[in-house]
Amino acid sequence: MLFLVAAVGLIAYYVYKSIKPPPPIPLPENVSEISPRIKLNDGRYLAYRELGFPKDKAKNKIIILHGFGSSKLVDLKITQEMVDEFEIYFLLFDRAGYGESDPHPSRTLKTDTYDIEELADKLQIGPKFHVLGMSLGAYPVYGCLKYIPHRLSGATLVVPLLNFWWSRLPLNLSISAFKKLPIQNQWTLGVAHYFPWLLYWWMTQKWFSPFSQNPRETMTERDIELADKHTKHSYIKESALRQGEYVSMQRDIIAGYQNWEFDPTELSNPFSDDNKGSVHIWCALEDKQISHEVLLYLCDKLPWITLHEVPEAGHLIIHEKQHFEDIIKAACS
Numbered sequence: 001m002l003f004l005v006a007a008v009g010l011i012a013y014y015v016y017k018s019i020k021p022p023p024p025i026p027l028p029e030n031v032s033e034i035s036p037r038i039k040l041n042d043g044r045y046l047a048y049r050e051l052g053f054p055k056d057k058a059k060n061k062i063i064i065l066h067g068f069g070s071s072k073l074v075d076l077k078i079t080q081e082m083v084d085e086f087e088i089y090f091l092l093f094d095r096a097g098y099g100e101s102d103p104h105p106s107r108t109l110k111t112d113t114y115d116i117e118e119l120a121d122k123l124q125i126g127p128k129f130h131v132l133g134m135s136l137g138a139y140p141v142y143g144c145l146k147y148i149p150h151r152l153s154g155a156t157l158v159v160p161l162l163n164f165w166w167s168r169l170p171l172n173l174s175i176s177a178f179k180k181l182p183i184q185n186q187w188t189l190g191v192a193h194y195f196p197w198l199l200y201w202w203m204t205q206k207w208f209s210p211f212s213q214n215p216r217e218t219m220t221e222r223d224i225e226l227a228d229k230h231t232k233h234s235y236i237k238e239s240a241l242r243q244g245e246y247v248s249m250q251r252d253i254i255a256g257y258q259n260w261e262f263d264p265t266e267l268s269n270p271f272s273d274d275n276k277g278s279v280h281i282w283c284a285l286e287d288k289q290i291s292h293e294v295l296l297y298l299c300d301k302l303p304w305i306t307l308h309e310v311p312e313a314g315h316l317i318i319h320e321k322q323h324f325e326d327i328i329k330a331a332c333s
Helices: 002-019 080-086 109-122 135-147 171-179 183-194 196-204 221-231 234-240 246-257 292-301 321-332
Strands: 037-039 045-052 060-065 088-093 129-134 152-158 278-284 305-310
Touching: 002 196, 037 109, 045 109, 060 109, 060 135, 060 321, 080 088, 080 321, 088 109, 109 135, 109 246, 129 135, 129 321, 135 152, 135 246, 152 321, 171 183, 171 292, 183 196, 183 246, 196 246, 278 292, 278 321, 292 305, 305 321
Parallel strands: 060 088, 060 129, 129 152, 152 278, 278 305
Antiparallel strands: 037 045, 045 088
């Protein structure tokens, strides 16, 4: 009996250690020398980067939300001439848990949204700003349209995350889009949605990869070329994940694919004749990760959103100079 109790205890301890996420890796003491940071009301710090026109003179103020596994160091493919022409101020920041930004202990879509608003206020960029999010990092843009629409001069979603569990998304569309993903990716998103407390174990177990290891299942040939170029700048990913993958990428997956408080088709147009602004969704027609049909459905339900369909483009459209400049021109129109 004692042996049995001891065995059960050891198994329980092993299971607990396996599923319990580790604490974030501490940032270096000289972190303020690595990147400017601003203190939020809850005591956390967000690291940021400012580019372009001076914010007190800029006509267009755009907050860039980096993608999955990236950071504020993402390269913006835009010329100085275009920045000057449109008088653009860019604010980039490490989302909670990424780079030099402190993690949020219970990060959600809503907390990410209010981080954006508070950062804008602390840096005094003005009462209104444009938010631009890419890929999985676009989900806080939906939050901005829901929770802080009065602060927006515009919003742009580039190949944005689609939550397959949105309450009003037709089941046939959801299933079709979900099944286009590699089976490992489907399992991982399912764990994040139904068993988020198990995601750390799922992502670190050694039996099989939590994501497809065949790049051609999720990327076009051009995407692979662009991704290879970015691997030459490995310091960007190393910097982005310096506090550990759980508080950055894994919390990203949970926040993006958990149950939301709203469905995007319930959003109201934040702009009117008296309150100028626009919302844009950019869809790459060869994207292997984001369903064209779901984006069409979303824009059909929300006709005030302008859908841009880009032929012969894949998921990494944001890293193509011509496409990125087109995206910025539309945001500044």
